[in-house]
Amino acid sequence: MSKNSARRRSATALALAPILALLAGCSMGSSGSSNSTDGNGGSAGGAQQTLTIDSPDYPSTLDPGLQYDGSTYPVYRNIYDQLLRRDPDSLEPVAWIATSWEQSSPTTWQFKLRDDVKFSDGSALTARDAAFSLNRILDKDLGSPQFANFSAVKQASAPEDHLLVVETKAPSATLLSYLTTLSIVSETYAKKVGKAGLNEKPMGSGAYTLESTRAGSEVTLARRDTYWGKKPSISKVIFRAVPNLATRVADLQSGRAQLVTTLAADQANQLKSSTANKVLAVPTERVAYLGLNVLGNTPTKDLKVRQAVAAAINYESLIKNLVGGYAKPVGAVLTPLAFGYPGKAANFAYDPAKAKALLAETGNPNPVLNFPASPAYNAQLLQAIQSDLEAVGFKVNITNTDQATYLKKVQSPAHDWGSIRFGRWSCSCLDADGVIYPLFHTGTVWSSYSNKDFDKAVEAGRTNIDPAVRKDAYNTAFSILNRDLPGIGLYQESAIYGASKDLQWKPDAVESLYVDEMTLGGKG
Amino acid sequence: MSMLRRAFASGSARYIAGRVGQAALQLFGVVTIVFVVLRLSGDPARLLVPQQATAEDIARIRTQLGLDASIWEQYLQYLSKLPRFDFGYSYVQGRSAVDLISERLPYTINLALAALLLSMLVGIPVGMASAYFRRRFLGRALMPFVLIGQSMPAFWLGLLLILFFSVRLRWLPSTGFDGLTSLILPAITLASLSMATLARITRSSFLEQLNADYVRTARSRGAGTARVLMGHVLRNSAIPIVTLLGLEIAALLGGAVITETIFAWPGIGQLTVQAIQARDFPVVQAIVIFVAIIYIGVNLLTDMLYAVIDPRVRLAGSGEQV
Numbered sequence: 042m043s044k045n046s047a048r049r050r051s052a053t054a055l056a057l058a059p060i061l062a063l064l065a066g067c068s069m070g071s072s073g074s075s076n077s078t079d080g081n082g083g084s085a086g087g088a089q090q091t092l093t094i095d096s097p098d099y100p101s102t103l104d105p106g107l108q109y110d111g112s113t114y115p116v117y118r119n120i121y122d123q124l125l126r127r128d129p130d131s132l133e134p135v136a137w138i139a140t141s142w143e144q145s146s147p148t149t150w151q152f153k154l155r156d157d158v159k160f161s162d163g164s165a166l167t168a169r170d171a172a173f174s175l176n177r178i179l180d181k182d183l184g185s186p187q188f189a190n191f192s193a194v195k196q197a198s199a200p201e202d203h204l205l206v207v208e209t210k211a212p213s214a215t216l217l218s219y220l221t222t223l224s225i226v227s228e229t230y231a232k233k234v235g236k237a238g239l240n241e242k243p244m245g246s247g248a249y250t251l252e253s254t255r256a257g258s259e260v261t262l263a264r265r266d267t268y269w270g271k272k273p274s275i276s277k278v279i280f281r282a283v284p285n286l287a288t289r290v291a292d293l294q295s296g297r298a299q300l301v302t303t304l305a306a307d308q309a310n311q312l313k314s315s316t317a318n319k320v321l322a323v324p325t326e327r328v329a330y331l332g333l334n335v336l337g338n339t340p341t342k343d344l345k346v347r348q349a350v351a352a353a354i355n356y357e358s359l360i361k362n363l364v365g366g367y368a369k370p371v372g373a374v375l376t377p378l379a380f381g382y383p384g385k386a387a388n389f390a391y392d393p394a395k396a397k398a399l400l401a402e403t404g405n406p407n408p409v410l411n412f413p414a415s416p417a418y419n420a421q422l423l424q425a426i427q428s429d430l431e432a433v434g435f436k437v438n439i440t441n442t443d444q445a446t447y448l449k450k451v452q453s454p455a456h457d458w459g460s461i462r463f464g465r466w467s468c469s470c471l472d473a474d475g476v477i478y479p480l481f482h483t484g485t486v487w488s489s490y491s492n493k494d495f496d497k498a499v500e501a502g503r504t505n506i507d508p509a510v511r512k513d514a515y516n517t518a519f520s521i522l523n524r525d526l527p528g529i530g531l532y533q534e535s536a537i538y539g540a541s542k543d544l545q546w547k548p549d550a551v552e553s554l555y556v557d558e559m560t561l562g563g564k565g
Numbered sequence: 566m567s568m569l570r571r572a573f574a575s576g577s578a579r580y581i582a583g584r585v586g587q588a589a590l591q592l593f594g595v596v597t598i599v600f601v602v603l604r605l606s607g608d609p610a611r612l613l614v615p616q617q618a619t620a621e622d623i624a625r626i627r628t629q630l631g632l633d634a635s636i637w638e639q640y641l642q643y644l645s646k647l648p649r650f651d652f653g654y655s656y657v658q659g660r661s662a663v664d665l666i667s668e669r670l671p672y673t674i675n676l677a678l679a680a681l682l683l684s685m686l687v688g689i690p691v692g693m694a695s696a697y698f699r700r701r702f703l704g705r706a707l708m709p710f711v712l713i714g715q716s717m718p719a720f721w722l723g724l725l726l727i728l729f730f731s732v733r734l735r736w737l738p739s740t741g742f743d744g745l746t747s748l749i750l751p752a753i754t755l756a757s758l759s760m761a762t763l764a765r766i767t768r769s770s771f772l773e774q775l776n777a778d779y780v781r782t783a784r785s786r787g788a789g790t791a792r793v794l795m796g797h798v799l800r801n802s803a804i805p806i807v808t809l810l811g812l813e814i815a816a817l818l819g820g821a822v823i824t825e826t827i828f829a830w831p832g833i834g835q836l837t838v839q840a841i842q843a844r845d846f847p848v849v850q851a852i853v854i855f856v857a858i859i860y861i862g863v864n865l866l867t868d869m870l871y872a873v874i875d876p877r878v879r880l881a882g883s884g885e886q887v
Contacts (some may be wrong), residue, residue: 095740098839099831101657108657109615184629189618236659255742256668257831283740283829284838287724291739295731445607445844452611454620468617479617486620 060301084404085483089275090561093545094554095289095301099257099282104239105224106177109187109469111303114222115554116260116280121224121245122158124171124205125217129278129549129558132378132471134217136227138166139205140245140491147212147506148195152205158269160227161250168199173228175207183236190219190469211504214511219469221551229401248557258282262556273557290539293318297559299541302554306365309537321538323548325469329531330374331426334489337456340408345399347526350410351389352396353433354426360532368532373519374466374477376533378550381473381502381515387523389530396433407438411459415447418463426463451484465534473515474503481527490527583627584868588861595857599641599850604636609844630656643850652854653847655840664853665836674831676824677817679748680755684813688760689806690769693794696775707764714761721828723754740829751828755821759813768807770802777801804871811867819856 050354068299092364093242098112105117126137139152142278158166175197178185193213219331230244243251248270249262257279264273281298283289290308292298294315304312309320331352333341340346360368371377372386400406427437440459442450450457468475482490498518502511520530536552546559610626627633631642644654652662691707698704730750731739738747774780775798783793818833825834833852840848 069655095829102659104659107659108613181625181629184626186613186615186618186626188625189615189622190621192619211859240659256665257672257835258829259741281741281829282831284835285827288727288740288827288829291724291727291732293740295727295735297731297739297741376573443607444842445609445612447607449608464618475617479619481852484620485621486618487616 050345055518079217089277090275091279092275092300092556092559092561093279093281093298095283095292096280097284097286097289097303100260101282102240102253103218103243103251104236105226105243105245105259106174106183106185106187106239107236109190109222111552114280115302115552116262117243117245118224118247118553119249119262119278119556120243120247120251121226122166122221122298123221124152124225124524124564125221126555127221127549127551127553131545132550134221138171139220141215144506145521148209150207150216152207154203154205155269156203158246159267160230160246161244161265161267162227162230164227164229166225166227166246167202169202170206170228171223171225172197172199172206173226173231175223177231178223182363187222190222193219199531205291212506214503214506215470215472215474218472218475222469231487249278252277252349261296270557274560275556278556292487293541296541298544299544300559301539302536304537304539306367306537308375309367310365310541317542319540319542321540321546321548322535323550324369324378324469324533325467325550325552326376326377326378327465327534328371328374328376328470329368329463329465329534330452330480330489331529331531332462332464332489333459333479333527334456334458335525335527335528336491337458337460339460339462340403340405340410343403344525346402346408349396349399349403349433350430350435351526352392352531353435354389354429354529354531355391356389356531357391358429358496358498359422359425363419363425364532364534367535367537369535371530371533373523374480374528378533379471379473379476380508381477381511381518383519383523384512385516385520387519387530393433398453399436406434407436408434409438410461411440412437412446412463413450413459414439414441414463415444416441417444417447418465423463424454456489457487471551473518477515477518477522478503481522488527489537490525492521492525495521572651576580581865581869584865588865590754591861592854592857596638596644596647596850596854599853600640601636602847603844604639607844608632609846612843613656648824652851655848656845656847657843658845660809662847665835665848666851666855667825669821669831669833669836672830673818673821673825673834675748676751676830676832677756677814680759680817680821681810681814683756684760684763685810688763689758691760691768693771693799695764696768696771697794699772708768710763711761714757717757719758719823720822720827723750723824726750726754727827751824751830754827755817755824762811763806763809766805770805771798772869774798774801790796791815807870808867811863811870815856815860815863818859 056321089352096112096115100113100116101108101110102113103117103120105121122138124137124139125134127133128135133191138158139153142150142152144150154168154171160166175191175194177183177192178187178191179196193209193211193216195208195210200206207216225246226239227244227545231239234242246269248265248268252261252263254260259279261277261279264276283292286305286308289298289301290304290311293312309322312318312320331350333347333350335342356370360366360370372389373383375382397406400408412423412427423439427439430437466476466480479485480487481490481495482488482499483496495518498514498521502514502518505511505514536548538548540546543562544559608627610630610632612622613626614622631639643653650663654661655665658665691711695704695707718874727739727750730737739750741747779797780793783797821832822834822838824830825832825839836848837852840852
């Protein structure tokens with residue numbers, strides 16, 4: 042073997058690297074189905090208004106019958122129409138595809154639908170499509186994670202072209218709330234393309250239609266000229282997945298994005314001094330709370346210990362220092378936005394002297410509290426709670442595990458998960474039923490509490506339609522909760538967005554991102 | 566190819582066959598361990614359902630995903646599908662795990678090769694220069710930069726680059742894909758560590774060779790500096806450099822979790838994080854097996870490459886006396 046040939050081989054190997062690089066470059070360029078090559082997507086005010094929105098995750102699916110999470114539904118809700126929408130101010134369910142509705146019996150609802158709505162393939166949207174969309178989620182074979190949202194529904198049917206009938210198993214007070222989350226797919230199209238097709242090539246009747254996707258990174262939607270509603274001012278919207286918070290802010294500052302979601306207080310404060318950008322924050326229906334284990338063999342089964350926990354926490358300081366003021370105090374494990382918020386709220390107040398006195402009364406001034414946690418929660422916040430509790434005599438052990446393990450632990454039916462846990466709860470329903478029923482009703486996966494009177498009250502709240510009766514039921518339920526303290530409301534969370542000053546948009550409490558409600562450059 | 570053929574004929578074939586067998590066994594071990602460990606680490610069904618889901622809702626999803634069967638049944642079923650390259654479907658996205666990986670792979674390969682090229686083009690010459698000029702200013706001045714490159718964490722360097730080049734100067738995109746310019750910042754971030762490691766390895770390997778007798782001999786025979794360095798010293802220093810490059814290729818192809826996250830680069834690294842967080846078992850399993858195949862394959866290739874570069878390795882591998 043000559044030296045020359047060996048040298049040649051090394052040279053070949055070295056030469057191969059850039060060629061491979063080039064090949065990879067080609068395949069990357071062609072792998073995305075993207076044809077959204079109009080620059081950085083950020084030129085506000087141009088003839089073609091393109092809006093770029095950065096969110097932490099890529100949508101899990103574009104099939105609106107499946108996943109329901111904060112990175113997924115904001116995208117597909119712009120492709121599909123919903124049966125109802127919420128009024129951005131009052132948050133009440135209002136007409137959208139359904140123009141009016143009435144109850145023909147306590148368990149039967151009739152919805153009249155618009156007759157001028159067309160899917161993007163030109164076919165008309167009818168009540169059959171709406172009924173199919175709902176029944177599809179209820180179909181156990183689909184295995185939809187949204188099943189829980191509609192589990193009160195027995196079935197949906199379409200006796201006439203534009204008349205949808207929804208039957209519930211029992212009277213349901215939250216049906217309308219949940220129907221604001223129902224996106225309508227075309228029955229014919231869904232049956233033709235199946236589950237995979239609906240994800241890859243969604244086809245709806247909404248203001249936007251899918252233009253392209255780039256796996257794991259961006260989804261581009263284009264405005265539909267044949268949309269039945271008001272013509273949106275933004276012609277193209279690019280939803281991009283940018284998991285790193287600091288990068289999302291940098292994207293906004295460099296003009297690559299005009300709207301970035303899921304900011305924290307630090308980043309919001311950083312943006313406040315910006316001349317080109319602004320902070321949009323809105324109190325949401327999400328409540329931060331502490332769950333206390335009443336049923337397990339732990340010090341918190343003693344009411345005095347739970348009262349001491351409630352008195353030991355410096356609520357004001359948590360809101361001011363740990364969430365940067367982007368939160369509001371609450372008097373229940375519920376936000377005032379939700380139906381059923383108690384007329385007589387609890388006074389969760391910081392009183393360390395009272396906490397110490399209560400612990401002294403129990404005979405054990407230094408009880409040990411086990412505090413399971415996961416990285417999904419702000420570690421500094423949990424440490425602040427730990428420090429507040431330790432200041433009055435508790436010994437608090439925080440045990441961190443990943444979210445899946447954490448859930449398995451705290452949802453254990455043996456109630457052996459520890460003493461206290463932190464949680465953030467949102468039901469997208471703006472109703473006490475979606476919060477305190479799953480959290481505290483006997484036997485639910487989250488509940489480590491049991492009280493017959495409370496159960497009876499929340500059951501009455503769930504199955505009565507009359508708002509006055511429901512209001513009474515929830516007042517009773519909260520008076521029991523605030524006496525027994527199986528949970529302590531910490532604060533009402535805000536959703537924080539960073540936006541270009543060119544963007545005109547008012548975020549809402551249920552964190553919808555309807556692009557048809559946004560304008561760029563204030564041009565309306 | 567004649568050298569490889571000779572290597573096989575001289576007994577290396579047995580050695581390589583043995584290594585391939587070993588690799589298959591390692592892969593089986595990886596499949597089994599990742600399968601069991603994942604199933605000990607939490608319930609994906611609980612992460613898929615809305616918060617207000619009942620125990621029945623969770624049970625329904627578990628049945629749907631086949632997680633209600635015993636771990637043995639699940640394992641045997643999984644193994645039976647592997648020969649057909651059926652790694653299952655993502656619990657979250659409902660798409661085939663292989664599809665998910667293959668659509669992310671071009672991004673990862675692209676970034677990995679750009680970073681590798683950058684680290685080779687900078688790391689090796691810097692290492693050579695700092696060894697050759699070790700007693701002069703240049704040799705001393707280069708090493709602190711190498712140290713900085715090696716000790717600067719990617720999340721910090723990446724953000725600094727974004728702040729400077731994207732936010733302040735607006736020269737380069739912070740995220741997204743607008744042609745080759747999008748590759749520059751993530752490639753520099755990803756390459757900084759391997760660049761520095763490569764420079765250090767090249768330097769120490771070079772220093773060792775520069776004092777060797779054959780260098781003096783070559784010089785005395787009138788060979789010029791360039792010929793001595795490129796033709797003799799570089800070739801003899803190649804073994805540690807090739808070893809390192811092999812490992813770097815494997816690590817880079819396995820996905821650069823931090824760099825991909827900072828630059829929103831949709832490669833294997835980001836997919837891994839998302840899949841682990843969601844306990845998307847089929848996707849995590851497929852990624853781990855894929856990365857294991859790359860590591861095992863690259864190690865195998867590196868071993869074979871040694872034989873090409875250095876005949877002593879070949880002879881030792883074949884059991885012959887040197």
